[in-house]
Amino acid sequence: VSRLAPYRAGLKAGVGFALAAFVLGVSFGVLAEPIMGPVAPVVMSAVLFAGASQFGATAVLAAGGDALTAIAAGTMLNARFLPMGVAAATALHGSPLRRAVEGQAVVDASWALAVQGDGRFDRELMIGATLPQYPAWVVGTLIGVVGGSALGDPDALGLDAIFPAFFVGLLAAELSRPRALAAALFGGAIALALTPVLPPGLPVLLASAAALIGLRSDL
């Protein structure tokens, strides 16, 4: 039990995230079932566990795109995991394989919770917070596939505003750090400016370039 204690704070926070993941999982199941049948959406949620890219790739297939286009679109939507993984790396130890496996626990909400303002990262907080989200995402997808459109429109409840609001709350806590406001304004501007000209996902990846202002020692 004592070995699990460090994960408890993350697990606690993860239950709240799991609720949101469940709702999103249901809407993914509802959306994907007519396009790829009942089994594939659940398998996709179980092995991929990355919401935005699942919605994105499914939209490409629904529009008649081929697998390569769907993979490319989904990969670009997930490109942010590269810089997120770099930030998490400072806290991950052990063999390369172990670090690779623990790196899979990087999902937006958990990462944002675990990243500390000074460049440090809380491994146990991230892993603990990710654990409840995984079954919620997979079971939510299953219920969406089975229950279908009988569940109504999640957008009518404003549920699509949940994740931006969550990130705003975390961002507000970050802004007291030196240069964080500048990085946020710069990163947000990059993402919005590039949205009309690049495929979805890439603008968020490139927004990470705003962090390079950390190299300037005279600010």
Place this chain on the structure above:
Amino acid sequence: VTEVWITIAGLTLATMALKAAGPVILGGRELPARALAVIALLAPALLAALVLTGTFTDEKELTLDPRAAGLGCAALAALLRAPLLVTVLVAAVGTAAVRAVT
């Protein structure tokens, strides 16, 4: 149908590689102070990008819709140092309310 399974397999492998790259290459070692200074700013930069693209974009288009009202409510709650759960709830309520009347 095969396209679906190829998509799932390919996207899963690509995503796993993206998540593993940082920890495998940089994990378990001390990073110089200048690198940590950059990493510390990844959070505000990426969070701001996620907030703004999640609120003001739809695919490749810039949009202004009820999600903006939700973001306004969330920003206000965050400024007043409301708990995270309250921030999220007021955003959902704000978005749903504006959507209901428009």
